[in-house]
Amino acid sequence: MRLLIVNGYVVDPTQGINGGRDVLIEDGSVASLLARGEARPEGAEVFDATGLVVAPGFIDLHVHLREPGQEYKETIASGAAAAVAGGWTSVCAMPNTDPVNDNPAVTSFIIEQSQAVGLANVFPVGAITKGSKGTELAEMGEMKRAGIVAVTDDGRPVPSPGMMRRALEYARGFDLTVMDHCEDKSLASGGVMHEGEWSLRLGLRGVPALAEESDAMRDCALAELTGARLHLAHVSTRGAIDAVRRAKERGLEITCEVAPHHFTLTDEAVEGFDTNFKMNPPLRSPEHLEAILEALRDGTIDAIATDHAPHHADEKALEFDHAPSGITGLETAVGLALDRLVHQGVIGLERLVELCSVNPARIFRLAERGTLRAGAHGDVTILDPNLQWTFDAAHSKSKSRNTPFDNWTMRGAAVATIVAGRVVFRREKKETAGENLTTA
Amino acid sequence: MKTGLAHQHLLGIRGLSAKEITHILDTAESFREISEREIKKVPALRGRTIINLFFEPSTRTRTSFEIAGKRLSADVINVSSSSSSVSKGETLLDTARNLEAMAPDLIVIRHPSAGTPHQLARICRASIVNAGDGAHEHPTQALLDALTIRQHKSRIEGLRVAILGDILHSRVARSNAHLLTTLGANVAVAGPGTLAPPEFAALVQRGGGELRVEQRIEDALTGADVVMVLRIQRERQDAAFFPSLREYAVHYGLNLKRLSLAAPDAIVMHPGPMNRGIEIASDVADGARSLILDQVSNGIAVRMAVLYLLAGGTGTAATPPSSSSTAQSVPEDDTLKNARGYERVHGS
Numbered sequence: 001m002r003l004l005i006v007n008g009y010v011v012d013p014t015q016g017i018n019g020g021r022d023v024l025i026e027d028g029s030v031a032s033l034l035a036r037g038e039a040r041p042e043g044a045e046v047f048d049a050t051g052l053v054v055a056p057g058f059i060d061l062h063v064h065l066r067e068p069g070q071e072y073k074e075t076i077a078s079g080a081a082a083a084v085a086g087g088w089t090s091v092c093a094m095p096n097t098d099p100v101n102d103n104p105a106v107t108s109f110i111i112e113q114s115q116a117v118g119l120a121n122v123f124p125v126g127a128i129t130k131g132s133k134g135t136e137l138a139e140m141g142e143m144k145r146a147g148i149v150a151v152t153d154d155g156r157p158v159p160s161p162g163m164m165r166r167a168l169e170y171a172r173g174f175d176l177t178v179m180d181h182c183e184d185k186s187l188a189s190g191g192v193m194h195e196g197e198w199s200l201r202l203g204l205r206g207v208p209a210l211a212e213e214s215d216a217m218r219d220c221a222l223a224e225l226t227g228a229r230l231h232l233a234h235v236s237t238r239g240a241i242d243a244v245r246r247a248k249e250r251g252l253e254i255t256c257e258v259a260p261h262h263f264t265l266t267d268e269a270v271e272g273f274d275t276n277f278k279m280n281p282p283l284r285s286p287e288h289l290e291a292i293l294e295a296l297r298d299g300t301i302d303a304i305a306t307d308h309a310p311h312h313a314d315e316k317a318l319e320f321d322h323a324p325s326g327i328t329g330l331e332t333a334v335g336l337a338l339d340r341l342v343h344q345g346v347i348g349l350e351r352l353v354e355l356c357s358v359n360p361a362r363i364f365r366l367a368e369r370g371t372l373r374a375g376a377h378g379d380v381t382i383l384d385p386n387l388q389w390t391f392d393a394a395h396s397k398s399k400s401r402n403t404p405f406d407n408w409t410m411r412g413a414a415v416a417t418i419v420a421g422r423v424v425f426r427r428e429k430k431e432t433a434g435e436n437l438t439t440a
Numbered sequence: 441m442k443t444g445l446a447h448q449h450l451l452g453i454r455g456l457s458a459k460e461i462t463h464i465l466d467t468a469e470s471f472r473e474i475s476e477r478e479i480k481k482v483p484a485l486r487g488r489t490i491i492n493l494f495f496e497p498s499t500r501t502r503t504s505f506e507i508a509g510k511r512l513s514a515d516v517i518n519v520s521s522s523s524s525s526v527s528k529g530e531t532l533l534d535t536a537r538n539l540e541a542m543a544p545d546l547i548v549i550r551h552p553s554a555g556t557p558h559q560l561a562r563i564c565r566a567s568i569v570n571a572g573d574g575a576h577e578h579p580t581q582a583l584l585d586a587l588t589i590r591q592h593k594s595r596i597e598g599l600r601v602a603i604l605g606d607i608l609h610s611r612v613a614r615s616n617a618h619l620l621t622t623l624g625a626n627v628a629v630a631g632p633g634t635l636a637p638p639e640f641a642a643l644v645q646r647g648g649g650e651l652r653v654e655q656r657i658e659d660a661l662t663g664a665d666v667v668m669v670l671r672i673q674r675e676r677q678d679a680a681f682f683p684s685l686r687e688y689a690v691h692y693g694l695n696l697k698r699l700s701l702a703a704p705d706a707i708v709m710h711p712g713p714m715n716r717g718i719e720i721a722s723d724v725a726d727g728a729r730s731l732i733l734d735q736v737s738n739g740i741a742v743r744m745a746v747l748y749l750l751a752g753g754t755g756t757a758a759t760p761p762s763s764s765s766t767a768q769s770v771p772e773d774d775t776l777k778n779a780r781g782y783e784r785v786h787g788s
Contacts (some may be wrong), residue, residue: 197642201454203554203576203611273555317533319553321574 002026003421004040005380008049011353012056014371018350023054025378025421032374047423049382052415055353056372057089057379059360061179061257062154062233062305063330065091065122068109069098074310074399076110079330080119081397082308084425086331087414089379090121091308092364094154095132102127102138104146111147119424120417121379123149123366125179128167132156135163137170144174149364152179154233155280159185161218168228177255177364179231182215182240183207183281192321194267194282202270204320207282213239220247223254231363232256234307236281238291245300255363257303260329260336263292265404275316275323276404279309282325293346302359304352306333310400328398332391332405334383338412342385349385357381378421385412445749449561449568452577453618458648461586461619468587468738468745474511475740485514488545488751493535494571495521495551500712500736501571501580505548508743514545514751536560545751549573567750575609581711582615584742586623588735589666592707597624597649602660602702604629604694605670605719606681607636607653612711613670614643621648628652630660631670632692634681657692664702669694669710669720685718695721699729707731 003025010021010033022034024041034040065079076093083091093110095101101110107124114122126148127138132155140151151171157180158164164180171178188211193199195206216232220243223230235241235256247254261279266286269277277283295301309326316323337356341347347355361370368376393406417425445460453461474482490509494502502518509516519539532551539547546567549557554574561568572578589596601620607613607629620627621644629651630636636653644651654660661667672688682688699708708720708730716722725732 197639200608200637200640201614201643203574203614273558314531317531319532319551319559320555321553 001028001421002031002041002044003047003378003418003423004044005047005049005054005382005418006040008052008054008382010054010372011349012372013350013354013358014056015373017372021054023372023380025380025418028378028420030372030374030376030378033372047416047418051384053349053383053385055381055383056357056370056376057417057419058087058334058356058381058414059090059092059366059369060088060306060308060330060333061092061231061303061360061363062259063091063093063308064096064310064326065093065110066310067097067113068106072399073312076113076122077117077119078397078399079308079310080114080117080122082328082330083120084417084419085397087334087381087383087417088120088330089381089417089419090123090366090369091330092123092125092149094152095125095127096155100127100131101125101143101148102130102132104139104142107143107146107148120419123147123364125150125152125154127151128153128158128171128178129163134159137167140171140174140176144176148176149366150177150179150231152181152233154179154181157181157183157185157215161222164219165222165226168222168226168230172226172228175365177229177231179233180215180219181233182212182219182235184211184215187211187214192278192282193270194284196267196285198267198270198285202273204270207280209237209239209284209288212237212281213243216240216243220244220252220254223247224250224252229253230255234259234262234281234305235301236262236284236292237288241291241295241300245295248300255302255359256300257305258292258296258301259305259307260333260340261327261404263289263296264336264340269404270320273320274404275318275320276327276402278320278323278325279307279327280325296341296347296351296355302355302363304333304337304355305360306330308398310398311402313401316402326402328396328400328403330398331396332403332408332410334381334414335389335391335410335412336405338383338385339410343411378418380418381414382416382418383412384415387411387413387415389413448750449557450579450746450750451557451561451568451570453579453582453615453622454577456619456622458622458624461583461622464583464742464745464749465587465590467749468583468741471744471748472738472741474744475737480511481513482511483513484748485509485512485751488514489543490514490516490546490548490747491539491544492516492518492571493539493547493549494518495532495549496572498550498572500739501550504736504739505569505571505743508740508747511740512744512748514747532556533559533563536564540564540566546747569746569750572611574611575614576611577615578611579615580739580743580746581612582619583746584735584739585616585668585709585711586619587738587742588709588731589707591734591738592731593665596620599625599665600663600703601625601627601666601668602630602657602664603627603668603670604657604660605631605635605692606672606676607631607640607670609635609673609676610670612668616668617643617651621645621651624649626650628654628660628664630654630657632682632688635676658698658701661698661701664706667694667699667702667706667708669708671711671713672715672719689718693717693719693721694724696723696727699724709735711735
């Protein structure tokens with residue numbers, strides 16, 4: 001089986017390529033890149049990418065697929081469909097399912113389900129501690145054998161520094177990256193939005209930036225002590241970013257990701273008490289958003305990850321205090337990144353590909369991904385950076401609709417997603433009645 | 441002719457202009473006399489239905505809204521969380537939709553979570569009146585406080601107002617900060633460091649009176665024309681905001697000695713219910729400068745004004761609105777839009 005992507009503009013930072021190339025994928029792997037004018041092989045299925053950007057497949061380090069256990073919010077099938085519709089060829093599934101992915105049986109289940117679906121690659125992330133309860137280490141070695149790519153207790157950060165130290169030391173032995181959701185629960189003190197001017201004005205309990213910052217500083221110090229590889233999930237504060245920047249300057253292997261809503265929205269958006277603006281970490285004040293843009297520019301932030309967190313409409317219809325945190329993000333992330341970062345001049349296309357593909361592959365050690373080198377997996381994301389489109393949540397592929405970006409118009413989108421040489425998503429012009437698909 | 445408010449709902453003081461606040465206060469002023477009559481009832485809201493939806497225990501505010509509605513001849517129904525389906529696991533929005541299906545004209549809501557009146561306002565046709573939402577706003581309390589201040593000081597602009605106690609968790613402090621600064625008063629708030637965050641000073645819009653946060657309550661009190669004391673919730677002690685009620689009373693309670701720092705003719709207010717001997721000493725609460733019971737009486741007049749204006753009241757207070765005035769509850773700009781649409785269709 002051969003697929004030939006012709007006439008596209010290839011952006012592959014791993015090979016320093018920024019230009020017109022045809023991409024030949026054979027039997028699920030990249031066979032070669034052909035320069036303009038080179039003879040095209042015959043008999044291949046042809047994908048015409050005229051006017052489009054061809055990039056190594058995008059990898060989302062942070063999604064919640066809810067299966068097993070909360071299939072009314074999302075399933076591996078619906079989550080994978082949303083992923084490829086948003087341009088993601090691979091997603092890394094957080095372990096906070098029910099039961100928690102803290103043992104090889106759950107890991108295998110997730111992998112089997114995703115293979116049966118056959119859309120995006122799903123890489124399970126295992127728990128750090130049993131049940132993510134923060135007291136006993138989970139079976140990282142056995143889970144790694146079953147296929148996990150990293151460990152985290154996302155959403156329930158490891159509370160004790162002693163436990164975190166053991167986790168980092170133990171994970172190091174299996175060459176697993178430890179991913180942490182930084183939040184000191186005592187400082188967060190039950191807050192439901194960022195602590196600041198707006199939380200005071202709205203009378204909502206605030207989570208101070210310091211809740212994230214102090215945990216990030218702790219983690220960086222522990223990573224230095226143990227020599228383990230650390231990845232900070234969804235950093236949202238200046239202090240956490242500064243901690244990562246300092247750690248990198250000292251040569252430590254510490255990386256971090258940012259979620260699209262944190263470079264797009266600020267805490268003022270909570271003003272109407274719409275629970276689709278409630279997430280953890282919360283939307284921050286403008287000075288933190290500034291720090292995020294700075295860090296996207298200077299390379300301190302390594303990856304863009306969605307923290308796709310589907311919740312049922314009935315759950316989100318509760319009081320702001322009681323509604324669960326989190327929003328969907330798979331189908332809006334690439335559009336927001338192109339619109340808010342590339343078109344605003346914060347970063348270029350090459351850096352976008354690093355943030356969404358090259359670096360995620362490196363952070364979780366996903367071999368032969370994040371590149372279009374010969375021999376790599378045939379995963380490709382195809383972008384139309386100028387497509388003007390409007391996101392219509394009613395037509396989302398996710399089972400849930402909890403997004404603050406419903407009816408948002410963006411410039412730039414992923415228009416096709418190719419996994420192992422197979423076109424698993426292709427945006428049709430006028431695919432939904434509500435969408436305004438025009439190439440600007 | 442006076443018009444109703446240019447808002448369908450009363451969700452908070454923030455967002456109201458000085459003119460709108462003054463209009464509500466003037467209307468309340470004209471309603472006060474009704475409560476002094478032998479027959480305390482006017483037919484202004486005859487045939488209108490008001491639901492008081494209370495998710496928090498409240499005697500004073502609920503009773504005040506109920507009396508206000510009844511003195512305007514509205515049909516008033518009280519629903520409290522213990523007697524509604526909320527305790528059976530129904531969501532707030534489902535409860536609201538069910539009540540809405542019974543076609544009330546106004547829903548007055550009190551809820552422990554901030555923002556619930558706003559969530560209701562998005563799905564209900566009825567006008568929503570916020571009777572206190574978590575730590576967010578309590579607009580009718582601020583209005584009745586302002587009415588009380590105006591009566592005794594004959595103005596609000598330029599007054600120095602001290603608000604003392606648990607600022608962080610107080611919806612009364614927030615609504616008052618917005619209202620008083622919008623009308624040009626200078627407000628100083630103070631309380632224990634855990635309950636009076638310095639960032640509170642950024643709460644209000646610029647352009648009105650000043651809002652400042654003092655570390656010592658003595659600094660807020662000095663020279664004050666109006667002293668408002670907030671209720672201290674005993675559960676804050678368990679949450680480690682202060683060590684003991686005893687210490688709170690000694691260091692933060694309003695007693696005669698502290699009150700002597702205020703202006704000689706300063707007035708003292710409290711939204712109730714009071715913890716005597718804790719945030720306020722009995723000789724202050726019962727003293728000549730205390731207006732605590734005036735606040736309660738004014739509460740009825742203010743709530744009558746709010747219900748009346750939101751239900752589309754026009755003309756003078758004592759005159760029942762004519763049937764043609766019901767469209768007044770539509771915001772003014774929508775009315776204009778509709779009028780233009782009408783011209784476009786029929787004028788071509």
